[in-house]
Amino acid sequence: GEDVEQSLFLSVREGDSSVINCTYTDSSSTYLYWYKQEPGAGLQLLTYIFSNMDMKQDQRLTVLLNKKDKHLSLRIADTQTGDSAIYFCAEILGGYSTLTFGKGTMLLVSP
Amino acid sequence: GAVVSQHPSRVICKSGTSVKIECRSLDFQATTMFWYRQFPKKSLMLMATSNEGSKATYEQGVEKDKFLINHASLTLSTLTVTSAHPEDSSFYICSARTSSLGTDTQYFGPGTRLTVL
Numbered sequence: 001g002e003d004v005e006q007s008l009f010l011s012v013r014e015g016d017s018s019v020i021n022c023t024y025t026d027s028s029s030t031y032l033y034w035y036k037q038e039p040g041a042g043l044q045l046l047t048y049i050f051s052n053m054d055m056k057q058d059q060r061l062t063v064l065l066n067k068k069d070k071h072l073s074l075r076i077a078d079t080q081t082g083d084s085a086i087y088f089c090a091e092i093l094g095g096y097s098t099l100t101f102g103k104g105t106m107l108l109v110s111p
Numbered sequence: 112g113a114v115v116s117q118h119p120s121r122v123i124c125k126s127g128t129s130v131k132i133e134c135r136s137l138d139f140q141a142t143t144m145f146w147y148r149q150f151p152k153k154s155l156m157l158m159a160t161s162n163e164g165s166k167a168t169y170e171q172g173v174e175k176d177k178f179l180i181n182h183a184s185l186t187l188s189t190l191t192v193t194s195a196h197p198e199d200s201s202f203y204i205c206s207a208r209t210s211s212l213g214t215d216t217q218y219f220g221p222g223t224r225l226t227v228l
Contacts, residue, residue, distance in 0.1 A: 036191065041204075041221055041222065042115075042117070042204050042219045042220050042221040042222040043155075043219035044219070045217075045218060045219070061173075068190070088155070099157070099217060101155045
């Protein structure tokens with residue numbers, strides 16, 4: 001099966017909070033990332049979390065990591081229409097440099 | 112900081128021709144650069160890993176003679192799609208890895224949309 005899994009689609013209303021979930025299978029993940037991709041564009045690094053952390057907050061973004069369940073989430077507070085994009089969760093293992101991506105979650109924010 | 116550029120952003124070519132895509136790290140030196148291909152279902156596939164001055168390491172199933180990678184310097188890597196065919200049409204994204212900015216992570220270019228007619 002997939003190493004990193006995400007739900008494919010999420011729809012929220014402007015001003016609400018969005019929570020995008022991700023599960024991974026490899027317990028040796030050292031870094032976990034969230035990337036944003038706007039239509040036709042490349043990936044933009046949003047935030048990352050080290051595997052020894054449970055939570056990281058960065059302005060409107062909150063990342064929660066549950067290592068026991070191998071579950072990562074990205075919460076976007078006060079979601080705006082400009083947040084509409086595809087969000088990718090990715091993991092990096094041990095001493096390796098390569099990233100393993102999920103298939104991405106399309107976030108649609110309606111006014 | 113941490114800007115990665117790609118050129119061109121879009122290219123349309125005829126079947127059988129070769130296309131070169133450049134990836135540059137503009138304000139940092141990249142120890143390693145990666146090339147990804149994005150398929151219509153949105154997933155990213157790692158094609159190859161390249162380190163400056165050495166041969167690229169290709170992922171299983173990626174033809175190294177078709178996708179030529181040259182990593183000429185710590186700020187430039189090129190991907191050449193040789194004898195392109197319509198099935199090579201895709202969105203190609205490069206990334207550059209550095210640990211010089213306080214964390215070991217990858218920064219992505221904006222991508223190149225290749226359409227082969």
